[in-house]
Amino acid sequence: MIDTDIELLKGIANQLRIHSITSTTAAGSGHPTSCCSAADIVATLFFGHMRYDAKNPHYHNNDRFILSKGHAAPLLYAAWAETGLFPASELLTLRQFTSNFEGHPTLRLPFVDVATGSLGQGLSVGAGMALAARLDKLDYNTYVLLGDGEIAEGSVWEAANIAGIYKLNNLIAIVDANRLGQSQATAFGHDIGVYAKRFEAFGWRVEVIDGHDIEEIAEVLGGVGLDDKPLAIIAKTYKGAGISFLQDKDGWHGKPLNKDEAAKAIAELQPSSKSGVGVPIPAPNPLPAPDNAAPAGYPSLNYKVGDKVATREAYGNALARIGEVDRRIVAMDGDTKNSTYSEKFFKKFPDRFTECFIAEQNLVGVATGFGTRGKVPFASTFAAFFTRAADQIRVAGISQANLKLAGSHVGVSIGEDGPTQMALEDMALMRAVVGSVVLYPSDAVSTEKLVEQMALTKGICFLRTSRPKTPVIYGNDEQFPIGGAKVLREGAKATIVSAGVTLFEALKAADQLKAEGITVTVIDAYSVKPLAKDVILAAAKKTGNTVVTVEDHYSEGGLGDAVAGELSVDGIKVHKLAVNGLPRSGKAEELLAHFGIDAAAIMKKVKSL
Ligand SMILES: Cc1ncc(C[n+]2csc(CCOP(=O)(O)OP(=O)(O)O)c2C)c(N)n1
Ligand SMILES: [Mg+2]
Numbered sequence: 001m002i003d004t005d006i007e008l009l010k011g012i013a014n015q016l017r018i019h020s021i022t023s024t025t026a027a028g029s030g031h032p033t034s035c036c037s038a039a040d041i042v043a044t045l046f047f048g049h050m051r052y053d054a055k056n057p058h059y060h061n062n063d064r065f066i067l068s069k070g071h072a073a074p075l076l077y078a079a080w081a082e083t084g085l086f087p088a089s090e091l092l093t094l095r096q097f098t099s100n101f102e103g104h105p106t107l108r109l110p111f112v113d114v115a116t117g118s119l120g121q122g123l124s125v126g127a128g129m130a131l132a133a134r135l136d137k138l139d140y141n142t143y144v145l146l147g148d149g150e151i152a153e154g155s156v157w158e159a160a161n162i163a164g165i166y167k168l169n170n171l172i173a174i175v176d177a178n179r180l181g182q183s184q185a186t187a188f189g190h191d192i193g194v195y196a197k198r199f200e201a202f203g204w205r206v207e208v209i210d211g212h213d214i215e216e217i218a219e220v221l222g223g224v225g226l227d228d229k230p231l232a233i234i235a236k237t238y239k240g241a242g243i244s245f246l247q248d249k250d251g252w253h254g255k256p257l258n259k260d261e262a263a264k265a266i267a268e269l270q271p272s273s274k275s276g277v278g279v280p281i282p283a284p285n286p287l288p289a290p291d292n293a294a295p296a297g298y299p300s301l302n303y304k305v306g307d308k309v310a311t312r313e314a315y316g317n318a319l320a321r322i323g324e325v326d327r328r329i330v331a332m333d334g335d336t337k338n339s340t341y342s343e344k345f346f347k348k349f350p351d352r353f354t355e356c357f358i359a360e361q362n363l364v365g366v367a368t369g370f371g372t373r374g375k376v377p378f379a380s381t382f383a384a385f386f387t388r389a390a391d392q393i394r395v396a397g398i399s400q401a402n403l404k405l406a407g408s409h410v411g412v413s414i415g416e417d418g419p420t421q422m423a424l425e426d427m428a429l430m431r432a433v434v435g436s437v438v439l440y441p442s443d444a445v446s447t448e449k450l451v452e453q454m455a456l457t458k459g460i461c462f463l464r465t466s467r468p469k470t471p472v473i474y475g476n477d478e479q480f481p482i483g484g485a486k487v488l489r490e491g492a493k494a495t496i497v498s499a500g501v502t503l504f505e506a507l508k509a510a511d512q513l514k515a516e517g518i519t520v521t522v523i524d525a526y527s528v529k530p531l532a533k534d535v536i537l538a539a540a541k542k543t544g545n546t547v548v549t550v551e552d553h554y555s556e557g558g559l560g561d562a563v564a565g566e567l568s569v570d571g572i573k574v575h576k577l578a579v580n581g582l583p584r585s586g587k588a589e590e591l592l593a594h595f596g597i598d599a600a601a602i603m604k605k606v607k608s609l
Helices: 003-027 032-049 070-083 088-093 122-135 154-165 193-201 214-221 259-272 311-323 343-348 360-372 383-398 412-417 426-431 444-456 501-515 533-542 559-570 588-594 599-608
Strands: 064-067 142-147 171-177 205-210 231-236 308-310 329-333 353-355 376-382 403-408 437-439 460-464 469-471 486-489 494-498 520-524 527-529 546-554 573-579
Touching: 003 032, 003 070, 003 088, 003 214, 003 259, 032 070, 032 142, 032 171, 032 214, 064 070, 064 122, 070 088, 122 142, 122 154, 122 171, 122 360, 154 171, 154 193, 154 360, 171 193, 193 205, 193 231, 205 214, 214 231, 308 311, 311 329, 311 343, 311 403, 311 444, 329 343, 329 360, 343 353, 360 376, 360 383, 360 403, 376 383, 376 444, 383 403, 383 426, 383 460, 403 444, 412 588, 426 437, 426 460, 426 527, 426 546, 426 559, 437 444, 444 460, 469 501, 486 501, 494 501, 494 533, 494 559, 494 599, 501 520, 501 546, 501 588, 501 599, 520 533, 527 559, 533 546, 533 559, 546 559, 546 599, 559 573, 573 599
Parallel strands: 064 142, 142 171, 171 231, 205 231, 329 353, 329 376, 376 403, 403 460, 437 460, 494 520, 494 546, 546 573
Antiparallel strands: 308 469, 437 527, 486 520
């Protein structure tokens, strides 16, 4: 790199510092010192190294940049302003209700692929993107900027692990090692050799550099992709770098400068600042775009009514079937693929499957990363273990990620394995995610059709599958739109709403009650969110406004609460049968009986009403 380039990048870095200060001072909040430590790194990446079409941030072969330390958002916004994507004056709207420049990056901006700010998530998403690049035979690199405090998060090391295992040499982690966290110094301060050893242990090539030396930054970036390992750049930096009265000072995290302080800082930076607008940015290779179009249709099903198939197995059948024609579909699992049956997809399409091993936060992050690249990622594990990734799922909601989660082994009906393996909170969690769809099929046909719906519906969809085999009750051509429900029996005394294994208990109860002269309506509420309120309400009105819900889930936040929440405004009483109390190992039938969610309990409830 020639001297003039270095001077230019130094100048741009200071320009980014100035923007970070003026925008946070205007907003009256924000993290200017966290921006300043990374300004030289970001300036070098955006104006001297990364290959991208700055006019078209979505271009398929652009290098990707994830600001995992999302609180440095003003720095990211400043970099894009300096590329000329929008006028720098817009930066002054930072954090305002009417502005797209939110406190932490969100998808209101075209250059943000995932929302960040909940620390520790960016590297997993980056790993997913790097894997997608490999699958699509594209040569873009994925750069992830992390804070040194941030890398205390275990999820960072879940991601580091998998990137090392899969030798993702198109993934670059840059640690802004500024010695400080939020409330105090980080555990290791500037003893950054500790971080180097950790990344090395996970199979990364590591470079330790002075993060304010543009020449050094550019030099190590020049080595990206030269071997078969992911690259970690540990950059020794100073928080507040470039401003004499802020640099390396504790107590300045998350504090904007007041007007006088800002003026003082800008006076220090201004003389050596330079604009990036008009600086030529290396163009990405014009490689062919992957075909990420949805297929015209899916191959048909071939079940017989009465066949006994677990919904988890039908999930695997569905992925393998629709994956044939839907090239967008990729799958990943957390070492449970022979239980969730995602191995049916793996065996057929090994190139499109990522074993994520037992690291569920990273599993969800990797899937989210694939989703940002136009893929339709199906991640599966036991539903209970998705709760470990609650925050990743929550943030995927904020990112409006195209993410498909299939959680198996739900409820007490898994039986002998006992309570740590039973998902009994999953519907509560998944229902609460913004924009989510929650599906709970009972038989193989509905499962397969719902997997199709998941692939065709953008956004976060959760499929709840069960361990026990259940009989096929629907014909192969039955349709299962999201937001629908099926009325399976019609009666006069009560409406029973259920899904999954307990639907069969409801059907059993209905048939036995009928023999005793009591008729009830039974509804398969396979779409828990959105719920088919109209279908349930109409049925309730015909049964004296009496509704009973039955579910293999804790009574908090599941199907019963969904139904009660929708119908209460119509004055309908909903009686919930659900799991209350601590489960234990046993036979599925014993547990369903013990928790009062089997046919006998349903009959008793209906009679009591
Ligand atoms: C998961 C999570 N925990 C806590 C926070 C609150 N928080 C925001 S920034 C920060 C300190 C980050 O320190 P570091 O990663 O070193 O970043 P720096 O600002 O020093 O660059 C903390 C604790 C958060 N945003 N996310
Ligand atoms: Mg720090």
